[in-house]
Amino acid sequence: DPVLTKMLEAQMPAGCFNALDETCFEPGGANTVLDRELDADVLEKSTIKEHPAAKVAAGVILRYVNSTQMVRASHISEIKEYSPENYLILDETARRNLEIFSTIQDNVRAGSLFSLINETLTPMGARRLRWWMGYPLVVPEKIRARLAAVAEIKDSHAVRSNLRKTLSRIYDLERLAGRVALRVATPRDLIALKSSLAVLPQLQAMLTDFTAPALVKIRKEMTDMSVLVDLLSRAIVADPPPRTQDGGFIASGFDDGLDQLRSISRDGKKWIAALEAKERQATGINSLKIGFNNVFGYYIEVSKANASLVPDSYVRKQTLVNAERYINQELKEFEQTVLSAEEKIRERENEIFNQLREDLMPYIADIQYNAFRVAELDAFCALAEVAEKYAYVCPEIDEEDVINIKDGRHPVVEAVLKNEGFVPNDTLLNLQGNRLLVITGPNMAGKSTYIRQVALIVLLAQMGSFVPASHARIGVVDKIFTRIGASDSLTKGQSTFMVEMMETARILTDATSRSLVILDEVGRGTSTFDGLSIAWAVAEYIHDFGGRGMRTLFATHYHQLTDLAASKEGAKNYNIAVKEWGEKIIFLRKIMEGGTSRSYGIEVARIAGVPAGVIARAKEILRNLEKGEFDEIGMPRIARGKNVEKQGNPQLSLFAESEDVILDELRQIDISSMTPLSALNKLSELKSKL
Structure with a gap:
């Protein structure tokens, strides 16, 4: 389909597409491929037979794997069903805006949440931790089970140190199993496999005194690989050459x-x-x-x-x-x-x-199973290491609608600041009086950092990690949505404002009362009145959604939104504290209850290095606007000139005042004393004011 191909190429410009005959997508063809490529017990254990579309997809994938590897993928020992309702959903926008796996500006790993948390020592441990972070849990019992394992390892300093030393000696068992199954393993691969499997009994022994169910399961389910270790020890020299062509890799005495x-x-x-x-x-x-x-x-x-x-x-x-x-x-x-x-x-x-x-083929399933257990243990040890290193605490997890964080910190920003100190802040969200937090304050004050840190703390908690706070109670969320910043998508023909509105529409369409919504500067990509109107309507919709609302942090420069708290019982106003020092300001980074009507934009511009002449002129214009200086046609006095007349306060209000003025004037008219002509003139005058 040329149209579909163009759509895919537009969405994924760096992607590589291979066309397959439509017969590949027929159920019969998929069944044939699955039966040929997978062992019968793999299909029997899987729920894929209950999902015809999934069977077709799996068949097509296996057909592609077979065409590229030219061998049967015998190491595929399990087909797992992914059910979105079992995980906290993070769409691509949220992953990008929260910088979970890469930074927004440079699109690199350094500076991301994962780069901070990834203290794993094995490749499969890093992949397991990445999965946990990308797909956090939503079932409190499962989350608490992970937290219990992390807590026990964290508190066992000596054992944790020995575990990590031993883990550092283990190679990538998952990849090694795959190379053996595809019959491309080298002698060095087999030595890496042998040395990795040889330390499993040491790991089991170190886990003996742990009582957390997840750790007990790891210890009990590690299988004995001593027969394979002995075979490889006898068969391959300790330091084999990198290639079989070099010879000399089979040990003396084996044949x-x-x-x-x-x-x-x-x-x-x-x-x-x-x-x-x-x-x-x-x-x-x-x-x-x-x-x-x-x-x-x-x-x-x-x-x-x-x-x-x-x-x-x-x-x-x-x-x-x-x-x-x-x-x-x-x-x-x-x-x-x-x-x-x-x-x-x-x-x-x-x-x-x-x-x-060939003799190793029967061991592949056991190698993979042990690799999975080692990966879990490595991930638990990494989270324990991070918890102690950065003084994180174990969160309380339940199914209530409360998110209560004391002294919360942004994990990545805190680590970057190091000795400079990070100002912690509290957060209380629920579906009663604190469902919508409207946060105002100047640029650079820390609004975006604050709202992001709340989302990251929730994410960390639900993946089973300790969190950067002195106390945290997290009522599990089903989805995290973000609307933070935007840029033009030129390749898709979308403006900044269009991107912003598409992200907002996605939130309003897909979020539920169990979701956490992070909004930053909704409506800023268009005119003031349009933007304010959209922001206000979005805030109302979120507050009233389903009669319960959504737990939402809404950072904005539209100070008029603070009026929502007067009419919406679940809305609360907060601001980022700022200390004024003469004509300068100091950002205190502290969240305070109540709104603010000042943006300090000119001072922020000065700090950013805007020339002094521009700053001086901006202050002059601001004074004109604040004093209500208008020109001869009623526009705010910006250009220099004479004939300035004073008018009322030009401060914009959400509700236009012209209708009220006309109504007052109508009430004061004495109709009985007016001639028909004067009445028509008055009507024309009033109409012109609308």
């Missing part, structure tokens, strides 16, 4: 035939000396000697004076002036053996290695 070939190759001179001594004794020719040249190969040389003593078993090979050269059957066989020994060694090593890889 008698290979040992004999190596002995021939290594001990050829000794064998020749022994044969020479034996033949001298047998023939009585003391001058007999065995030699070699590139033309005739190995030979037995006898002087012509002793030619009569040469036995019949010798076959003449070359005649010299003073000697004859012969060969016998034993030397001929040795020659053939020695000359082909190196080639035979390589062939035999490859035969042994290929058979060894």
Whole structure:
């Protein structure tokens, strides 16, 4: 479908697309692929048979894997069903705005939440932790089970240190299992596999005293791999070459035939000396000697004076002036053996290695199972390490609608500031009197940091991590939505404001009363009146949604939104505290109850380095606007000039005052004293004021 292809390419410009015949998407074809590529027990354990569309998708994926790997994907031992209702949903916008896996500005890992939390020591541990962060849980019992494991490891300092030292010796078991299954494992891969499996009993022993169910399960379900470890120890040398072509990777003593070939190759001179001594004794020719040249190969040389003593078993090979050269059957066989020994060694090593890889196939499922347990343990240890390193606390998790955070901190910003100190802030959200928090304050004061930190604390808690706070009670949320900042999407033909509105529409359409909504500067991409109107309507919708509302943090420069608290019982006003020092301001970074009507925009511009002349002129214009200086046509006095007349306070209000003025004027008119003409003139005057 050309139209669909263009849509996909527009959405994923860096993607690679492969077209498949439509027959690949038929149920019959999918069943054939699944039956061919997967073991019967994999399909039997999976719920995929209950989902026809999922079967087709799995079949297409396996068909693609088979076409690229050219072998049966026998290491795929499980098909898991992903049910969104089992996880906290984070759409791509939320992941980007909260900088969970990469930063917004540079799109790099450094500076992201994951880069801070990822204290894992194994590749599969990092992948497990990334999964937990990308798909936090929503079932309190499961979250508390993870937290219990993290808490117990955190409190066991010595054991945690030993666990992490041992984990650091483990290679990527998941990838190694895949390489074995695809029959591309190298000798070094097998040594990495052996050394990794060899430390599993040590991990099990260290977990003996732990009582957290998740840790007990890890200890009990690690399987004994000693037979495989022994096999690999006997089969592969301790430090094999990187490639099989280099040879010398099968250990001595593992195969008698290979040992004999190596002995021939290594001990050829000794064998020749022994044969020479034996033949001298047998023939009585003391001058007999065995030699070699590139033309005739190995030979037995006898002087012509002793030619009569040469036995019949010798076959003449070359005649010299003073000697004859012969060969016998034993030397001929040795020659053939020695000359082909190196080639035979390589062939035999490859035969042994290929058979060894086949012998490992029954162990793949156990390797994967142990890899999964090691990954979980590594992730738990990483979260425990982070909790102690940054003084995080264990959150309380329940299904209520309350999010109560004491002394909350933004984890990444706090780590970046290090010794400078991070100002902590409290947060109380619920579906009663604190469902919509309207946060006002100047730029750079910390509004965006504050609202982001609340979302990150909730995310960390529901993935099973301790959180940056002195206390936290988290009523689980089903989705986190963000509307923070925006930029043009030129490739999609979307303006900044369009992107902003699309994100807002997504929130209003998909959020529920269990969701956490983070809004920053809704409506700023258009005119003041339009933006304010949209922001106000969005805030009302969120507050009233389903009769319960949504737990929402709404940061804005529209100070008029603070009027919502007067009419909406679930709305509360907060502001970022600012201390004025002469004409300068100091950002205190503290969230205070109540709204504010000042933006301090000019002072922020000064701090940002805007030239002094521009700052001075901006202050002049601001004073004109605040004093109500208007020009001759009623516009705010901005351009320099004369004939300035004072008018009323031009401060914009949400509700226009012109209608009220006209109504007052109408009430004061004495209709009985007006002529028809004066009445028409008055009506025209009033109409012109609308």
